[in-house]
Each structure stands twice: as structure tokens, then as C-alpha cells.
Amino acid sequence: MPRLADHILGMPGSGVRHILEQALRLDDVIILAVGEPGEMAPPAVRAAAAQAWQDGLIRYAPNGGIPDLRRAIVDKLAAVNDVRVDVEQVWVTVGATQALHQAMAMALAPGDEVLVPDPGYTTFTMNAHMLSAVPVPYVLSPAHGFQPDLAQLEALVTDRTRLLIINSPSNPLGSTFEPDTIRALLDFAARHDLWVLSDECYEAFTYGIPHVSPASLDEDDRVFSVFSTSKTYAMTGARVGWLVTPKGFRDTMLRVQESAVSCVDMPAQHAALAAISGPQDAVRTAAAHYRENLDAATRVLEERGLRYLTPTGAFYLWIDVSHATDGDVASWAERFLHEHRVAVAPGSAFGRTGEGWIRVCCAARPDHLLEGLSRLPAPASVLAQAGG
Numbered sequence: 001m002p003r004l005a006d007h008i009l010g011m012p013g014s015g016v017r018h019i020l021e022q023a024l025r026l027d028d029v030i031i032l033a034v035g036e037p038g039e040m041a042p043p044a045v046r047a048a049a050a051q052a053w054q055d056g057l058i059r060y061a062p063n064g065g066i067p068d069l070r071r072a073i074v075d076k077l078a079a080v081n082d083v084r085v086d087v088e089q090v091w092v093t094v095g096a097t098q099a100l101h102q103a104m105a106m107a108l109a110p111g112d113e114v115l116v117p118d119p120g121y122t123t124f125t126m127n128a129h130m131l132s133a134v135p136v137p138y139v140l141s142p143a144h145g146f147q148p149d150l151a152q153l154e155a156l157v158t159d160r161t162r163l164l165i166i167n168s169p170s171n172p173l174g175s176t177f178e179p180d181t182i183r184a185l186l187d188f189a190a191r192h193d194l195w196v197l198s199d200e201c202y203e204a205f206t207y208g209i210p211h212v213s214p215a216s217l218d219e220d221d222r223v224f225s226v227f228s229t230s231k232t233y234a235m236t237g238a239r240v241g242w243l244v245t246p247k248g249f250r251d252t253m254l255r256v257q258e259s260a261v262s263c264v265d266m267p268a269q270h271a272a273l274a275a276i277s278g279p280q281d282a283v284r285t286a287a288a289h290y291r292e293n294l295d296a297a298t299r300v301l302e303e304r305g306l307r308y309l310t311p312t313g314a315f316y317l318w319i320d321v322s323h324a325t326d327g328d329v330a331s332w333a334e335r336f337l338h339e340h341r342v343a344v345a346p347g348s349a350f351g352r353t354g355e356g357w358i359r360v361c362c363a364a365r366p367d368h369l370l371e372g373l374s375r376l377p378a379p380a381s382v383l384a385q386a387g388g
Contacts, residue, residue: 011129014122015349016359019333023343030372031364033343035171035316037234038363039286041275045233048274052267061263063254065092065242069273073227073242076276081203082216083225088250091243091257092264092272096201096228099243101127102256103224106249107163107195108133114163115156117148118351119318121171121199125351134160139353146175146309146318150184163195164188166214169202169313172350172359174294176313179212186217196223201241202314204232205287207294209312221246231315232283233275240264240272290315293362293369300370304378315363318347322356324377329356342372 003009016033023029052058064070070090077083077090093099100123108114110132116124118137128135138153140146153164166185168177177185189196198214215223228241245253257263294311301308307320325332333346345361347354362369 007129007132011126012122014126015330016122016345018349019337019343019345022334023337026337026341029337029341029343030368031343032360032362032369032372033345035231035361036236036363037231037286037315038365039234039282039289041234041238041271042278042282044278045235045271045275049238049267049271052270057266057270059266061266061269063257063263064088064090065264066266066269066273069269069276072273072277073244077213077244081200081211081213083213083244085244086247089245089247091245091253092269093241093243093257094261094264095230095239096199096226096241097123098261099226099228099241100124100197100199101130102260103195103197103226103243103245104128104133104163105131106252106256107197107224109162111160112162113158113160114165115153115161115194116165116351117167117170119170119172119347119354119357120165120351121167122349124165124167124199136161137351137353140170140173140175141353142309146170146173147177147181148185150188153185153188157192161192161194163197165197165199167199169206169211171199171202171314172316172345172347172354173309173318174311174314174316175309175318176206176209177212178209179217182212182214183217186214186220186223189222190220194222198223198225200225201228201231203227204283205290205315206313207291207311211313215244229272229275233272234282234286235271235275238268238271240268290363293364293366296366297360297362297369297373300373301376304374304376306376306378311362315361317360317362319358319360319376320356321358321376323379325356327355329354329358333358336375340375342375344372 113134125135203211225244229235309318330346345359347357
């Protein structure tokens with residue numbers, strides 16, 4: 001039979017999904033591997049989608065999204081993100097996933113290079129392979145506080161570098177970038193004439209520090225921004241996100257959107273409109289709930305002597321289990337799942353720097369979360385103290 005394209009055959013899979021698929025085939029498993037919010041979308045949001053179906057709003061929508069939703073996003077960007085754009089810069093997409101892919105497809109030609117955070121969201125690297133581009137990891141290491149090292153970034157730039165990806169708050173790390181760090185990254189991009197792609201899907205969940213949108217600091221109109229209703233409003237299955245482009249992309253986006261999806265389904269867009277323009281009490285409640293879960297979870301980790309990154313955003317914990325993994329955290333995560341019935345995401349699924357670490361989603365039920373963490377192996381020094 002004919003052969004598939006080499007760049008598709010060489011595309012890496014998702015180590016997170018690999019664990020999740022195994023977990024779903026087992027009984028009595030605590031699933032902490034996937035970023036599924038534990039909250040439920042508010043009744044008004046669900047009712048808006050149901051009413052759209054009842055009203056027969058199931059025709060084609062405009063490529064960029066229904067006008068009311070696009071205007072609501074423009075207003076939200078100004079009020080919440082300090083980002084001022086016009087409606088033609090906002091494009092409603094099938095979740096953040098399509099928005100990320102679409103921005104990368106416009107910025108990257110085959111053989112071009114994209115600087116991706118490592119550890120970083122798996123789709124960044126998968127998209128690059130799917131586009132015949134080259135993902136170049138920039139390391140976010142414990143030694144550097146899991147923050148970008150500008151000197152390292154400078155050393156990675158070549159004449160094929162076209163795009164820098166920023167993800168704050170970070171999936172998988174639960175870390176955030178300070179305004180000065182974002183300014184430094186934008187200055188770096190300007191020096192090398194790079195596009196910037198900012199993934200801000202966890203913007204609603206920061207702890208002790210405000211979220212900063214890179215586009216609010218952008219003076220060169222080089223930032224593509226990606227947002228989503230999935231995490232903020234617990235609408236992961238509704239698949240509504242949006243891409244905010246620099247000025248002047250209307251004609252290009254009409255063609256690109258039409259070729260990719262034509263449009264996002266209208267009932268889901270009406271749900272997103274209700275979510276964005278309605279009361280935000282549920283978002284604040286979710287943020288408080290996730291913060292409580294994170295605080296309770298870190299207490300368990302401290303009691304067990306496990307090292308972790310103190311989270312400042314999102315709803316994940318990045319936990320060091322290298323004392324137990326023998327240099328292969330992916331294989332250890334599979335054994336841990338089958339032996340202890342807890343599914344966690346191996347850090348190596350997010351890049352080479354993640355070896356020895358795991359990502360745990362703290363949006364789960366508190367009792368499940370704490371029970372799952374209690375099954376993690378403590379370091380030998382802690383076990384020796386407990387025994388002695």
C-alpha cells in the first residue's frame with residue numbers, strides 16, 4: 001500500500017494519552033494524568049447551547065465566529081488582559097488546539113525552526129512535526145527556577161528560526177512568567193525578528209500574582225495569542241477557543257480558517273458567549289477550589305519528603321520522583337498505574353528535561369487527589385526516618 005508522508009510517520013505520540021488510555025481500561029483507578037477540570041460549566045452556559053439547538057442555530061457560522069462572540073472576546077481582552085484589538089483580529093477556533101496549529105502553520109514553512117519550552121505542552125512539538133518544521137527545545141530547568149535562560153535562547157537561534165512559543169501559566173509546570181521575563185522574551189524576539197505564539201489557556205488560574213498577556217507588552221505587533229473556554233469555564237468538550245492575530249491578517253485568516261474547519265459549531269459558540277459575557281462567579285469559585293486542592297496536595301508531598309515546584313498558576317503539580325524511576329519515568333508511570341492504580345503523567349512526555357518528574361492534575365476530587373498522592377513512593381531517606 002502507499003506510504004504515508006515521512007513527517008507524519010515520525011511525529012511523536014502523546015505520553016499523557018498513552019497512560020490515560022491504559023487507565024481507562026482498568027478498574028478502580030485514580031486518574032490524575034489529564035487536565036480535566038473538576039468543576040461543571042454553569043447552568044446558564046449549558047442552557048445557552050441547548051437553546052441554540054432548540055432554535056435551529058445549526059447552520060454555517062461566519063469563518064471568524066458569530067459576531068456577538070467576537071465582540072465579547074474583544075471586550076474581555078481589553079478589560080481582563082489589557083489587550084486592545086478589533087474584531088477582525090479575533091478568530092474563534094475548535095479549542096486552543098486548532099488556534100495553536102493555525103498560528104504555527106502561518107508562521108512556519110517546512111524546515112523552519114520553532115523554539116518550544118521543555119518541559120512544555122506536547123502539542124507544540126507534535127504540531128511542528130506535522131508541519132514539517134523543526135521543534136527546538138529551550139530548557140526550563142530546576143537550576144534556573146524553571147524560567148527561560150536568555151543566554152541559552154540566544155545560542156539556539158539560527159537563520160531558520162521563525163517562532164518563539166511562550167506558555168504562561170505553564171502546562172505542565174504550573175509556573176508563570178513575571179512581566180520582566182516576558183519583556184525580555186519579546187525583546188529577544190524583536191532582535192531576531194521572530195513571531196511569538198502565546199498560549200494562555202490557564203490565564204484565569206494564578207495564585208498570588210496577576211496573569212500578564214505578552215500582547216499587552218508587545219510594541220512590534222508580532223504576538224499571536226491563544227485562549228480557550230476549556231479550562232476557565234470547564235468546557236473541555238465544547239471545543240471553543242480563539243486566536244488573536246496581529247493586525248492585517250483578515251484576508252489570510254479567511255482562507256486559512258475556511259481550509260481548516262470552515263467554522264466552529266454555533267451551539268458551542270453560544271455557550272462560549274454566555275460564559276464570557278455572563279457572571280464570572282463560577283470562575284472565581286473554581287480558582288479558589290483549585291488553590292485549596294494545590295495547598296492540600298503540597299502538604300501531602302511535604303509530609304512524604306517529595307520535591308515539587310511550588311505552583312503559581314494552572315492546576316498542576318510538577319513532582320520529582322527520580323529517586324524511584326531509574327532514569328525512565330515513562331516506564332515507571334506505567335508500572336505505578338498497574339501496581340497502585342494511580343494514573344500520573346510522566347514528565348518525559350513534555351520534553352527531555354521532564355525525565356524523573358511527573359505532572360499531577362489537582363483539579364480532581366480532593367479525596368481522590370490526596371489518596372493518589374499518598375501512594376507515591378517516598379525517598380529512601382524519609383522511609384528510613386519513619387522506620388527508625
